[in-house]
Amino acid sequence: MVDPRFGEAVRLFNAGEWYACHDGFEELWHETQSPCRRVLQGILQIAVAHLHLERGNRRGATVLLGEGLGRLHSAGPEALGLDLEILRDAARSRLQALQQELDPEELPLPRLQAICADA
Known part of the structure; x- marks a missing residue:
């Protein structure tokens, strides 16, 4: 995804800025109609x-981690140019x-974590 808001949301996620990254991802989610929407x-x-x-x-954390993992379950390991296996394993x-x-x-x-293009 080349939208600069995506890169910023990823940065905020990795910084543990959960509320701010939520806003960024939610905005993109509302605008997306492709299969990436689920991811x-x-x-x-x-x-x-x-x-x-x-x-x-x-309890809320448990429910949402389960739902998030459920939505990522069928996604390819490199959806959105991210290594989703790393995310899924930690979650x-x-x-x-x-x-x-x-x-x-x-x-x-x-x-x-972004997938390395020349790997």
Whole structure:
């Protein structure tokens, strides 16, 4: 996705600026009609899950991590030029920690990593 707002939303996501990246991804999600819409929504839900975690809402975080992973499940591993496996693995680990009533903060945060074009 070449929209500069996408790059900024990715940057904010990776900085843990959950509310701000939510705004960026939501704007793009509303404007997108392609199959990428589902991927954007999944990323958006994972970001909002982390906003819930920051606010102490473990139940909301659990629900949204599950929904976000569900939306990303059928996406190719490189949708939107991102390595979705890295994102899914981190989100899945944090979801499992929440489901087991463990502290997900001990696990790495999910990240959005661009696919290297010459790899």
